[in-house]
Amino acid sequence: MRLLSIIFLLLLISCSKYTKLDGTYFSTQQDCFIIDDKDGVIENKRDYIEDNLVLKQKNTKLKFRSRSYGLMRRIFKRNISKYTFKILYKTEDSFMVSPKSKLARKYFKNRDSILFKTRYQFADQANYFTKIIYHSSHCFGCCKDLYLELDYSGNLKVTDNGSGKRGCTDSVLNDNYFGKVSYDDLERLKNILKYSQLKTLEWPKERNCFDAPDITLILYQNDKRYYFKENQPCIPIVSWQLTNFLGRLFRYSTLQKIDTTWKYEQ
The missing domain is CATH 3.30.1560.10 (Mago nashi)
Structure with a gap:
């Protein structure tokens, strides 16, 4: 009976709702994630911005992929770029990911983890102009x-x-x-x-x-x-x-x- 209770509890947790990430986030190395429901953009400081991506978001994972245009491309999944990240943790104004797919690791230069924060965490009142x-x-x-x-x-x-x-x-x-x-x-x-x-x-x-x-x-x-x-x-x-x-x-x-x-x- 105890085992059944534990299994039920685990199923309940796995099926429970989670707070989805939403908005524009930056790292201290000028990386960027834009997360807008099922649309996404990723950027590192040096390479070209990867935009117009489809995003699939789970509690512990973010999957970005290029859009499929044309029947043959959708059927055979050719020339579709996939960037997969494991979410290590998240708070109200930040989250940390680890690049997992081959393209994600290559794009972010084999970094183990990247901490993203909302733009509000980078506020600097000294950034004025004359x-x-x-x-x-x-x-x-x-x-x-x-x-x-x-x-x-x-x-x-x-x-x-x-x-x-x-x-x-x-x-x-x-x-x-x-x-x-x-x-x-x-x-x-x-x-x-x-x-x-x-x-x-x-x-x-x-x-x-x-x-x-x-x-x-x-x-x-x-x-x-x-x-x-x-x-x-x-x-x-x-x-x-x-x-x-x-x-x-x-x-x-x-x-x-x-x-x-x-x-x-x-």
Whole structure:
């Protein structure tokens, strides 16, 4: 009877509900997991981001795999990448995994374990700015050459140099604008910077992306200067929120065209 009770208890535990992981998590080595129900993204600091993955989550295991497109691929499971991780433990704001499948071990350089935390665990109030210069370059298509400079008071300068190519709208321009960023948006930017991991942040050159604008970000904290440059698809996940915010400033609602020609730090 005692044995049956133990078996019943074990079955009850195995069938009980568990709290699923959900959200964006980072490690101190700038690895990242994005877990969104059955969708997933994984990243390490050097290699290309593995996105558009299907996720199967269990209490002690995470299984990411590339999506199956086409009948033959689904039937024969060809060219499907699988990244399997054992969950060693998890709390409300962190979890530790161990790479188990061959691809997972290779992707994370045979590390035994990786501790992931929510972005809130990386908060740093000292990540402020006094000035930001942001540049989005031409690409192989009709991408415009755009510059902006923003200071801590909200003064915003923007220059549109056009696409630089025949057949593109506004191929050659030198349009300059000035505007003021609202207090609320400056507060949003300060909050984004708080979680930017600025002091340890790297935009990895090893990824070698191309065929998109090169993004240049220069951030000043008084005399302290941070410089980052990367082709847009290769920018690490930790910087997505910041670059998306700055990219929207090129079309900010208060911008007014002026006759002055702005010059920017390269």
